[in-house]
Amino acid sequence: MKIIKFHLNNKPVVVRADPSMRLLDLLRIHLHMTGVKEGCGEGACGACSVLVDGVCYDSCLTPVANIIGKHVVTIEGFRNTKQYRRIADAFADFGASQCGFCTPGMILNTYALLKKNPHPSEEEVRIALSGNLCRCTGYNAIVKAVLEVAEKGGEW
Numbered sequence: 481m482k483i484i485k486f487h488l489n490n491k492p493v494v495v496r497a498d499p500s501m502r503l504l505d506l507l508r509i510h511l512h513m514t515g516v517k518e519g520c521g522e523g524a525c526g527a528c529s530v531l532v533d534g535v536c537y538d539s540c541l542t543p544v545a546n547i548i549g550k551h552v553v554t555i556e557g558f559r560n561t562k563q564y565r566r567i568a569d570a571f572a573d574f575g576a577s578q579c580g581f582c583t584p585g586m587i588l589n590t591y592a593l594l595k596k597n598p599h600p601s602e603e604e605v606r607i608a609l610s611g612n613l614c615r616c617t618g619y620n621a622i623v624k625a626v627l628e629v630a631e632k633g634g635e636w
């Protein structure tokens with residue numbers, strides 16, 4: 481056990497935890513961030529995505545030791561931003577979310593993409609979201625939603 485200090489959704493957090501614990505478990509079980517989903521548990525589905533210093537990580541593959549001193553953002557924190565609203569509105573307009581299990585990861589990865597590349601091509605969107613699996617939508621609605629948000633422009 482070790483004292484772990486980091487920022488979660490812009491608030492300082494101090495916990496005692498095994499540094500080898502999965503970030504996913506720290507967030508879901510100990511800090512009740514249940515918007516972080518566990519799908520595959522092995523880095524293949526993107527449902528557990530979180531932002532660490534602005535970059536998307538699979539929290540199921542990230543040991544807690546790797547986030548010491550960093551800023552972690554989950555969908556619970558990201559949903560208070562204007563960027564979330566813009567992405568979520570486009571997802572709603574295009575029917576890009578059905579059961580919603582993949583949606584937090586899709587939204588966080590969309591944000592990470594648009595921050596890096598505000599005007600991606602369709603191929604770039606598909607590549608950027610290729611690590612996020614969706615069992616419901618068939619992906620086309622998600623890709624259209626992301627292209628629509630990009631088309632509208634704005635600050636990322």
Ligand code: FES
Nearest residue numbers: 519520521526540
């Ligand atoms: S649960 Fe982490 S990538 Fe699937």
Ligand code: FES
Nearest residue numbers: 578579614615616
């Ligand atoms: S909306 Fe159900 S898994 Fe994507």
